[in-house]
Amino acid sequence: MAKQFDVAVIGGGPGGYVAAIRAAQLGLSVACVDDWNNAQGKPAPGGTCTNIGCIPSKALLQSSEYYEQVKTHFVEHGIEVDGLKLDLGRLLARKNTIVKQSNDGIQYLFRKNKVAFLHGTGSFAAQVDGGWAINVSGQSQEQLVARHVIVATGSLPRALPGLPFDEKLVLSNDGALGIDPVPQTLGIIGAGVVGLELGSVWRRLGAQVTILEAMPDFLAAVDREVAAEAGKRFAKQGLVVHTGAKIGEVRPSADAVDVLWTDAAGAQQTLAVDRLIVSIGRVPNTASLRADAVGLRLDERGFIAVNDDCQANLTNVWAIGDVVRGPMLAHKASEEGVAVAERIAGQHGHVNFDTIPWVIYTSPEIAWVGRTEQRLKTEGRAYRAGSFPFMANGRARALGDTAGFVKVLADAKTDEVLGVHIIGPMASELVAEAVTVMEFRGASEDIARICHAHPTLSEAVKEAALAVDKRALNF
Ligand code: NAI
Numbered sequence: 040m041a042k043q044f045d046v047a048v049i050g051g052g053p054g055g056y057v058a059a060i061r062a063a064q065l066g067l068s069v070a071c072v073d074d075w076n077n078a079q080g081k082p083a084p085g086g087t088c089t090n091i092g093c094i095p096s097k098a099l100l101q102s103s104e105y106y107e108q109v110k111t112h113f114v115e116h117g118i119e120v121d122g123l124k125l126d127l128g129r130l131l132a133r134k135n136t137i138v139k140q141s142n143d144g145i146q147y148l149f150r151k152n153k154v155a156f157l158h159g160t161g162s163f164a165a166q167v168d169g170g171w172a173i174n175v176s177g178q179s180q181e182q183l184v185a186r187h188v189i190v191a192t193g194s195l196p197r198a199l200p201g202l203p204f205d206e207k208l209v210l211s212n213d214g215a216l217g218i219d220p221v222p223q224t225l226g227i228i229g230a231g232v233v234g235l236e237l238g239s240v241w242r243r244l245g246a247q248v249t250i251l252e253a254m255p256d257f258l259a260a261v262d263r264e265v266a267a268e269a270g271k272r273f274a275k276q277g278l279v280v281h282t283g284a285k286i287g288e289v290r291p292s293a294d295a296v297d298v299l300w301t302d303a304a305g306a307q308q309t310l311a312v313d314r315l316i317v318s319i320g321r322v323p324n325t326a327s328l329r330a331d332a333v334g335l336r337l338d339e340r341g342f343i344a345v346n347d348d349c350q351a352n353l354t355n356v357w358a359i360g361d362v363v364r365g366p367m368l369a370h371k372a373s374e375e376g377v378a379v380a381e382r383i384a385g386q387h388g389h390v391n392f393d394t395i396p397w398v399i400y401t402s403p404e405i406a407w408v409g410r411t412e413q414r415l416k417t418e419g420r421a422y423r424a425g426s427f428p429f430m431a432n433g434r435a436r437a438l439g440d441t442a443g444f445v446k447v448l449a450d451a452k453t454d455e456v457l458g459v460h461i462i463g464p465m466a467s468e469l470v471a472e473a474v475t476v477m478e479f480r481g482a483s484e485d486i487a488r489i490c491h492a493h494p495t496l497s498e499a500v501k502e503a504a505l506a507v508d509k510r511a512l513n514f
Contacts, residue, residue, distance in 0.1 A: 054191035077138075
């Protein structure tokens with residue numbers, strides 16, 4: 040007889056595995072089905088984030104940043120290094136070890152929380168007495184029955200029409216994490232998060248990187264001032280970005296790729312590169328679910344259609360993360376996973392879409408939460424803005440990392456913080472304070488009156504909040 044569970048989670052990424060753990064914490068019996076294999080064919084739960092996304096890219100960003108620091112910035116500290124060498128094999132092996140630690144960590148957490156882990160592809164078989172029959176095919180071959188199903192199957196990289204990823208010359212975020220040797224020339228289509236982060240990695244390691252972006256504006260979704268500062272800094276580092284590019288034919292040969300494209304002025308161009316990364320967004324991953332067979336409704340863009348509570352159109356079927364509407368961010372998926380597990384357990388899980396932080400792990404880092412200045416203008420909302428440059432922050436000067444600024448946007452009347460935009464050192468960590476204040480619906484005056492340790496980068500956040508009221512102390 041099929042094993043019966045309260046909850047079956049299909050997909051073990053940051054949405055699915057977190058949902059499974061939270062449901063188990065709440066006393067529910069839980070199975071999590073995930074089909075990711077590592078290079079040895081062993082289970083590798085953690086999804087895109089752990090295997091070919093957030094975690095390995097941050098490992099490469101750190102290694103390549105150290106390399107660049109030694110090569111170009113140590114001398115400013117009076118440290119001279121002779122005979123600097125890059126051991127790319129070791130650098131990549133370190134990244135693989137970190138991924139494996141995360142895969143193993145998730146399996147440990149499953150055991151600790153008594154979540155049954157099934158290594159295989161989960162699909163809907165039928166609605167049955169007691170809930171949904173789920174087929175698992177792969178290394179585990181079985182059928183289980185669950186009262187509730189949480190679909191967390193994530194997303195896949197979007198290919199250019201007629202140009203499938205071969206992961207040798209034409210690379211998705213997957214192949215882009217293991218290019219060996221470092222290419223002399225690297226082309227990237229799409230100046231989004233993946234393009235900028237992986238472009239930074241390979242540039243620091245020695246590649247000449249050219250990014251072609253379709254939109255006329257660089258980082259169109261980002262606050263305009265931040266985008267302008269980022270554009271300036273990246274250009275100085277040697278990252279070439281062409282906006283308003285229209286991609287024509289792409290011709291891979293044996294060991295190179297020619298990209299025919301039209302520039303913003305309408306002139307025909309050819310970009311000849313050793314490798315090409317295509318990072319033009321991602322598409323929801325639903326193909327193996329048998330959605331049609333059970334009548335699970337997808338929206339017009341192929342995402343599983345859900346309401347605000349992540350409920351799909353079928354009884355007791357939920358969907359979270361990249362496979363549903365909203366930003367494709369690991370932490371958004373995890374928050375939805377927790378909220379759904381709590382709803383299944385009869386609690387009142389909640390996700391506040393207005394306080395989901397964004398981070399781009401370039402150098403300088405870019406992080407923000409809430410509304411951009413351009414959005415406030417479009418909405419016709421009266422606001423006050425305060426900025427503070429890292430150049431005027433003692434800790435940033437001591438670090439030798441003074442690029443960028445913090446900008447706080449607050450309602451003109453109530454002073455409620457509406458958005459915080461940071462470009463600079465450790466922006467990814469600094470944004471947490473802004474998220475906390477916004478979650479409590481705090482004012483810029485609240486940040487301004489909180490005691491921040493000196494000397495820290497976080498003082499730049501306080502100073503930007505003071506600047507909203509034109510009373511910054513150090514600028
Ligand atoms: P993205 O949506 O961030 O950027 C795609 C870029 O490609 C956009 O600027 C778009 O205008 C451009 N584009 C689209 N079609 C094009 C074409 N035909 N020619 C030229 N440019 C074109 O998507 P990306 O970078 O692929 O990342 C995928 C997802 O993964 C994103 O939703 C992102 O949020 C997530 N992610 C998040 C990270 C983070 O939080 N730090 C890191 C990496 C990925």
